[in-house]
Amino acid sequence: MIEQLIVLTLITGGVYSLLAIGFSLIFGNARVINMAHTAFFMLAAYGLWYFMRRLGLDAVWAIVITLPAVTLVGILAYRFLINPIREHHAAVLLMTVAIAMAFQEAMTGIFGNDYWAIPALIPGFTDILGVSVLNQHLLTLGIVAVVIVAVWLILAKTKLGIALRATAQDAEVANLMGISVPRTLMITMGMATGLAAVAALAVAPLWTIYPAMWTPPLVMVLVIVVLGGLGSIRGAIIGAFIISLVEVSVTLFMPSYSYLKVVFAIVAMVVVLIVRPGGLFGVLFEEERL
Numbered sequence: 454m455i456e457q458l459i460v461l462t463l464i465t466g467g468v469y470s471l472l473a474i475g476f477s478l479i480f481g482n483a484r485v486i487n488m489a490h491t492a493f494f495m496l497a498a499y500g501l502w503y504f505m506r507r508l509g510l511d512a513v514w515a516i517v518i519t520l521p522a523v524t525l526v527g528i529l530a531y532r533f534l535i536n537p538i539r540e541h542h543a544a545v546l547l548m549t550v551a552i553a554m555a556f557q558e559a560m561t562g563i564f565g566n567d568y569w570a571i572p573a574l575i576p577g578f579t580d581i582l583g584v585s586v587l588n589q590h591l592l593t594l595g596i597v598a599v600v601i602v603a604v605w606l607i608l609a610k611t612k613l614g615i616a617l618r619a620t621a622q623d624a625e626v627a628n629l630m631g632i633s634v635p636r637t638l639m640i641t642m643g644m645a646t647g648l649a650a651v652a653a654l655a656v657a658p659l660w661t662i663y664p665a666m667w668t669p670p671l672v673m674v675l676v677i678v679v680l681g682g683l684g685s686i687r688g689a690i691i692g693a694f695i696i697s698l699v700e701v702s703v704t705l706f707m708p709s710y711s712y713l714k715v716v717f718a719i720v721a722m723v724v725v726l727i728v729r730p731g732g733l734f735g736v737l738f739e740e741e742r743l
Contacts, residue, residue: 458698458705464590464659466697467597471652472670473677473689474604475645481621481684482641485535485545491674492553493646495667497523497653499560502571502662512574520650527646528639536638553667560664569662589658596655600648601690607644608686617641621684672715673700680722682732691733696721 476490500519504510510518530552538544573589580586608614619627620637628634660666677696681688696718703714725733 454705458701460586460590461701461705462694462698464593464656465701466694467594468652468656469670469673469677469697470690470693471597471600471648471655472674473681473693474601474686475648476674476678477681477684477686477689478617478641478648479645480678481686482617483539483638484542485539486542486549487535487645488546488549488671489530489553489556490549490645490649491667491671492556493523493527494649494653494670495560495662495664496526496556497650498571498657498660498662498666499564501654501657502569503564505571506569516654520647520654523650523653524643524647527649528643531639531642535642536635539638553671557664557667564664566664571658571662573658587659593655593659596651600651604644604648604686613640669715673718676715676718676722680725680732682734685732685734688732688734 472491472494476487479485479487479490497519500523501512501515504515504518505512534548534552535545538548573587575588575592577588578585579588579591606614608617616627616632616637617640619630619632620634620641624634627637673696677692678689680696681690681692699718699721700714703717704711
């Protein structure tokens with residue numbers, strides 16, 4: 454049971470962390486609360502399933518097509534639907550909800566309300582310290598670790614990262630310093646959507662695919678970013694694993710009450726916010742968000 458707890462917490466926490474990092478990136482830079490974020494997660498899962506199961510493509514080719522396609526959809530959605538109303542936060546909130554519902558209805562219209570599954574990208578088991586671990590679990594953990602390190606390197610070591618952090622600190626000053634804020638925000642949306650797509654590609658063989666699959670992770674992502682501190686990448690990662698531990702513990706140790714896992718996650722968030730109203734890594738100054 455303990456081994457299951459560790460493995461499932463790492464898997465779920467890794468997926469949630471990728472989703473939460475993307476959500477925090479777009480909020481930290483554009484101040485956009487993107488309620489459609491996990492809808493791109495759903496699109497990527499459907500894309501992988503469609504190219505593998507319907508068209509019979511190899512997993513590698515399915516990923517190569519799906520990842521850039523979903524990222525492009527995210528960029529176009531930002532450019533033509535979100536960016537024109539970005540300064541109006543209530544309108545953005547409603548727009549992103551509408552985008553998510555449109556994606557859900559599109560998947561329902563094309564593929565129906567059926568539930569679908571994808572075979573493991575790497576089948577079989579591996580024995581680790583006497584415990585049999587699915588190779589798909591190991592692949593997912595590897596993908597999560599590589600992507601998190603890559604995001605950190607981009608933010609900390611590259612000119613793009615400097616532009617992202619400068620825009621998050623003060624967009625007007627960044628613009629005066631020669632940084633193209635509109636282009637930076639569009640790149641941020643592309644990164645955020647790409648992270649959601651990578652999370653889906655990593656976990657789709659372990660989850661069930663259906664049109665409304667974007668709603669449960671969205672609730673968890675909202676809990677995570679509030680728990681970790683809005684706009685904080687470090688908070689998003691740590692908060693993801695805390696909420697994952699709570700969710701998996703409820704499922705394993707109280708299976709009769711597993712339907713209450715979201716409630717327990719919200720309770721954990723509330724307890725932390727009572728002690729730290731800004732979240733685990735909430736900050737007082739905008740320039741410290743990233």
